[in-house]
Amino acid sequence: MLMKSDFSYIDENLKRIQYNINEALAKYRKSEDKVRLMAVTKTVPYEAVNYSISKGINLLGENRVQEYQSKRDFYDNSAEVHIIGHLQTNKVKYIINSVSMIQSVDSIRLAKEIDRLAGENNKTMDILCEVNIGKEESKSGVLPENAFEFVESLGEFKNIRVCGLMAIPPAEDSEKFLSEMYDLYLDISDKKSDNINMDILSVGMTGDYVNAIKYGSTLVRIGSGLFGARVYK
Ligand SMILES: *Cc1c(COP(=O)(O)O)cnc(C)c1O
Numbered sequence: 001m002l003m004k005s006d007f008s009y010i011d012e013n014l015k016r017i018q019y020n021i022n023e024a025l026a027k028y029r030k031s032e033d034k035v036r037l038m039a040v041t042k043t044v045p046y047e048a049v050n051y052s053i054s055k056g057i058n059l060l061g062e063n064r065v066q067e068y069q070s071k072r073d074f075y076d077n078s079a080e081v082h083i084i085g086h087l088q089t090n091k092v093k094y095i096i097n098s099v100s101m102i103q104s105v106d107s108i109r110l111a112k113e114i115d116r117l118a119g120e121n122n123k124t125m126d127i128l129c130e131v132n133i134g135k136e137e138s139k140s141g142v143l144p145e146n147a148f149e150f151v152e153s154l155g156e157f158k159n160i161r162v163c164g165l166m167a168i169p170p171a172e173d174s175e176k177f178l179s180e181m182y183d184l185y186l187d188i189s190d191k192k193s194d195n196i197n198m199d200i201l202s203v204g205m206t207g208d209y210v211n212a213i214k215y216g217s218t219l220v221r222i223g224s225g226l227f228g229a230r231v232y233k
Pocket of ligand 1: 040042063084085168205206207221222223224225
């Protein structure tokens, strides 16, 4: 019988994911390259999240502010938290002091509010620019052709540090979009703008993380592959 507290499936999933990451790194990347593994927690009970932290996960990805608020007091606080879902401007105040990065910045309006609240709280907030690489109507993010200009304007905010790019490529034809995303990342990196770091390329989820590593990913965001299929409430 599977007890509620039996999280051994997470051990197996984590081992397999780490094996695959290392194999992809060895196959496709330079020996000094590293990929960080994020556990994406949407719909996952905090007990399972804490179990994954006890097994070495040190980075959590949160999609929904309200769900995060209901769980964060129960999380083992040894893991860092990044916001990865679409963030409404009026919700920045709820997360500004409990996350170390906002990966889903895609408007100046949102950046302004992050900058303002970061300033009020005497901090610099790390952010990524989200790119809608597949130009899908259902997804957020700036269009790839506008990404450089957008990133440059983010560089002007005093309390924001731009650290790279994030994307959710379409599931269909994902390799083509991963490759386009990598080109865009290299392109913007080459331009070396003031106040812009391009250290992080956050691409790759359960279905495409091996290919994402092939195309330069430095951070993969895994949900269902680690915690099992999501049951939507
Ligand atoms: C849900 C989600 C993920 C993880 O998706 P899986 O396919 O379950 O690994 C990664 N990134 C974002 C932005 C997500 O919303």
